[in-house]
Every structure is written in structure tokens, then in C-alpha cells.
Amino acid sequence: MNDSVSASAGYDLASPGKRLLGYVIDIAVVFFLLFLKGLLDYVAVYFSSAGSAVVFHYLHFLLFWLALGYMLFCDALPNGQSLGKRLCRTSVVGYPYPTNCSVFQSFLRNVPKLLFSLLDGLFVLFGMRRRLGDMLAKTIVINSPPAPRTETA
Template sequence: MTAPLFQRYVAQIIDAAVSAFFFLASFVVFEKAGVDNENVRIYSLLVALSYYLFCDSLPRGRSVGKMFFNISVVDSKTGKYCSILQSFLRNTLCLVLGVLDAIFILRKDRRRLGDLLASTIAVKLKV
């Protein structure tokens, strides 16, 4: 069963908050380590983007936000959990296209443009 839209939306907000946390935490760590100011911002952004782009390839295809709602991202053909490459593809499109990518979730099969590109689907796991 595909994951409910509202739960996917809230999971996305949670993941954005986790990404922001990683940005701020790494900013403090890099700054305390004496990394120069310009590089601190760049490195912190890379840490935050790394989480955001690859979070759906965490164990069982579940980002932190998806764990709250028992949602998993799986390969739409094999049913296997989302790979690192699939996570990168689906989430890069979300970052680049934003709302346009999200509009596709209104399709009958509830797959975003990123899901179509990566051959993935977000499903509600049985408890």
C-alpha cells in the first residue's frame, strides 16, 4: 500500500529538520576545530546535503522522518529497499525541481517525479 500523502509530507518536514540539525551541529564542530569561516559553511552544507540526498537508503529504506510513520522507500520493480543511487536520484530531483516534483505525488500511483526517475515508491509498512 502506498504511504498516505500527509504522512509523507510530515516525514519530509522532519527530514528537513534533521538535515538542518546536521548543518548546525557540523558548523559548531568545524568551527571549534579551527576550520576557516568560509570553509565551515561549505563543509556544513555538504554534511546536511549528504543526509538529505542519501537518507532514503538508510536501513529498510527509511529516513528518520519515515521511521516515525513506518514508511519505507522501495524499488518499484523488485520491492527491495531503496539503494544509495536511487535515494540520490529521487532526492536530487526534489531539491532541484521542488514543487514541480511534489505535484507528481497527486498521480494515481502516488509517485513523485523523483520516484519515477529512480524507480522507487514510498510504501506504508505493516506493523
């Protein structure tokens, strides 16, 4: 039995469309943080004291590292769900054993996305729907089970 058949039988794989939508939402979060970083330059013009220059410098630095950190480590958030994955009801789990995505796995998954975006994304269209980053980190993206509903009296 090949890997594609065995992965489909054991996992509810996320569709390429859901994965793309989750990626677009995550990129929007990164661009929003970078937009705020750029907006600081315009706000800093109105404050001319030395103390405010230091504060704006550190905020600039912080927003850049938050954007980069989110891009690289977002899959290590609880249940392997970045904001985009949570909204699309998908999650990243280990493959072949369904473990939570670790910080190191999230890093390994997302570095190829930064380096080879288009090429990396094309792999989702074939076989087990795994990107180069998924193969490197030994992960797979699945549909999340629906959250259990709690009844209120």
C-alpha cells in the same frame, strides 16, 4: 489494467499526508545540521588560536557535507527509511520489484527534490503517488509493515 490500479493492488501506498510529514521531519534534520554549522561561527569567535580555527573550519565543512549527504542519501538507510520515514512508518522500495532502496536510487530520488521541490511534490497527489524522483529511480513509498512484537516472559 493501468499502472495506478496495479500499484494500488500490490502495494500499501503511503498517503500524501504521511509523506509530507516524513519530508518535514527530514528537512528538520537537515536544518538542524545547518543550524549547528552556523552556530560554529559564533563559538569560533571565543577561540582565537590557529589550531582552533582549523578545527572549526573542518567542523564547518563536515556539517555542510553531512546535511547534503543526509538530504541525498537518507532513503538508502536500512529498510529504505530515513528518520522521517521511520517515524511515519513508511519506507522506500523498488518498483515494480520490492527491493531495498540502494544508494544510487536514493540519489536519483532526491536530486529532483532539490531542483524542483514544489513541482516534484505535486506528483504525489495523483495516480500512483510517485514523485518525479520516484519515477526516475524506479521506487515507490509504501506503509511499512508493523515490526513483529516479541513476547517477554
